[in-house]
Amino acid sequence: MTTRRCPRCGETKSLEDFARNRSTKSGYGGYCKPCHNQVVRTNRLKHHGSTRSFHLGRRYQLDASQVAWMILQQGGVCALCGSGKPEHVDHEHRTKRVRGILCFNCNRGLGKFGDDVELMSRAVDYLESVVSR
Amino acid sequence: MKCKEVKPSTEFCRNKSTGTGFHFYCKPCHRRQRKESLERRHGGSSRHYHLMQKYGIGADEVDELIRQQGGLCAVCRKRDAKQVDHDHKTGVVRGIVCLLCNAAMGAFHDDPDLIRKAITYVENHHDN
Numbered sequence: 573m574t575t576r577r578c579p580r581c582g583e584t585k586s587l588e589d590f591a592r593n594r595s596t597k598s599g600y601g602g603y604c605k606p607c608h609n610q611v612v613r614t615n616r617l618k619h620h621g622s623t624r625s626f627h628l629g630r631r632y633q634l635d636a637s638q639v640a641w642m643i644l645q646q647g648g649v650c651a652l653c654g655s656g657k658p659e660h661v662d663h664e665h666r667t668k669r670v671r672g673i674l675c676f677n678c679n680r681g682l683g684k685f686g687d688d689v690e691l692m693s694r695a696v697d698y699l700e701s702v703v704s705r
Numbered sequence: 706m707k708c709k710e711v712k713p714s715t716e717f718c719r720n721k722s723t724g725t726g727f728h729f730y731c732k733p734c735h736r737r738q739r740k741e742s743l744e745r746r747h748g749g750s751s752r753h754y755h756l757m758q759k760y761g762i763g764a765d766e767v768d769e770l771i772r773q774q775g776g777l778c779a780v781c782r783k784r785d786a787k788q789v790d791h792d793h794k795t796g797v798v799r800g801i802v803c804l805l806c807n808a809a810m811g812a813f814h815d816d817p818d819l820i821r822k823a824i825t826y827v828e829n830h831h832d833n
Binding site for chain 1: 779780781782792797799800805806808809810812813814815816817819820821822823824826827828830831
């Protein structure tokens with residue numbers, strides 16, 4: 573069988589117009605690709621309000637309004653440096669717990685240091701030893 | 706040796722700093738000239754050329770620094786020393802570090818106080 577009927581738009585299309593889905597018996601999704609995209613988009617908006625909320629929910633069990641509230645509580649600045657623009661949800665990688673909303677550079681720096689306090693104090697020593705040299 | 710031929714301007718590289726807007730030598734001659742001067746001044750090593758341009762130290766000095774550090778990053782002492790770390794204000798080379806440590810210090814603007822803040826931040830959120 574090289575064609576398949578999409579029950580949503582009622583058209584019969586070739587199998588290439590259907591996304592692969594290993595969990596169905598046929599190995600293909602029920603709706604054709606354009607219909608599937610529309611359904612996913614409307615459902616996401618219906619259940620989560622926005623794409624941003626959808627992803628925040630998946631990763632941190634938060635939504636956009638909760639993040640906005642956290643930023644407000646921090647005084648509208650980065651929770652670490654206190655000057656940058658807070659736009660990145662920072663979380664502890666081990667426990668997956670959200671710590672605060674950081675600016676791009678603070679979030680990046682913590683990630684590069686691997687949240688490692690010992691490594692960070694070594695970096696402080698390194699920077700200060702060179703400054704005093 | 707330059708070819709001394711007369712060629713259409715498409716055979717010359719653009720160069721905004723000359724009066725004509727084009728290079729003096731045609732593309733093949735320009736390429737040969739570049740290669741020759743790289744060979745003469747930097748031993749044919751473009752790594753040496755770029756290190757001299759950026760930090761004023763050559764490839765052999767960098768290799769010597771890496772050897773002094775035992776081949777390991779000056780900060781974490783775990784990963785290989787590869788990146789030349791320099792003070793953005795003075796341009797002085799501080800040491801050879803790994804990619805992650807170099808990027809991490811850059812993210813915190815080489816500011817020890819900011820990194821101390823980061824330590825307190827991580828510790829505060831770790832305890833409770």
